[in-house]
Amino acid sequence: MAHSVCPAERAWMLDNPLRSLLIRPNRLLRSHVRPGMTVLDVGCGPGFFTGVMAGLVGPEGTVIAADLQPEMLDLTKEKMIRKGLIDRVILHKTASETLHLNESGFVDFAIGFHMVHEVPSPRTLFAEVFDCLKPGGIFLVSEPKGHVKTEEFSQEMMEAQAAGFLIMREQHSLFEHQVLLKKP
Template identity: 45%
Template sequence: MNTHHVCPAALAGALDNRLRRWLQDPGRILRPYLREGMTALDLGCGPGFFTVDMARMVGPAGRVIACDLQQGMLDRLRTKISGTTMEGRVTLHRCEEGRIGWNGSADFILAFYVIHEIPDQQALYAELLSLLHPDGQLLVVEPPLHVSARAFSQSMAAAEAAGLKIGSGPEILWHKTALLTRP
């Protein structure tokens, strides 16, 4: 497995900028998974690069739970959506170390660039499974250099051991992706 270094809030700007938006258009990546009225969870939301588009896609009847370990990341997201229509669609949730700690049922869960930062991945996947709606989908995306093919397959083995079914995720250049569901 990789080291479990948590991306500091001071680097939030590197995660939320126009170049990334051009390379990883959140609308294009997430469109197949999100519909109006859904409840979606953005695990390790960081400064909310995906959260805002998720909130747009679930519409006024939907909800996005934006979870992060670091208050600094949640504060950046709060500032970003403050006074916008997205503010009413996003719930900010501070995770505990080793536990998401949100109780609910999500139609879609996004785990983008976060799984490798988590020490006990099998426990995390078990918690995610418990939060997933029976027809829900969990999209895992891991970065190309930081996470080796071996580390990613170990992570998928942990997901399977937790009871999730592994399917193919979308093509994102050089990235490792998987779409996980209930068996």
């Protein structure tokens, strides 16, 4: 599996109108994210999902936008300021080996979109997200088929299950592997 991170110079590829049409982030998230929730955007990049989630959690909710690259966090911050949503977003700098989230059981929902293949240890990532989630919390994971073969995705799911997750729903489309994981 590849372990290189999409550089901030390519942020435009991660946050553009065409990608919004293909992925439809509001449709993807609206059944999982509700007002007042605390949600985690793992590997938020330039905030493609962060803004949608900030709208869905409402003024009483919180989005933790977590990324390794300060430049991506800067782009997310600028976007959230422009949208008037910065007051419900916490920008969080991770390390390459850890999310550095020191609290347990405080997140209702997390998303890791096209990023698990970029981390050095998926096992560590799944364990840390599992720890952050409340019981019954959901982790939506999606990986691009162009970077992650079916066998590699299966290995990632074994790591997720080893961390304690239950697989609720798994689907594969022409372009991606996607799974809903639940903390019992």
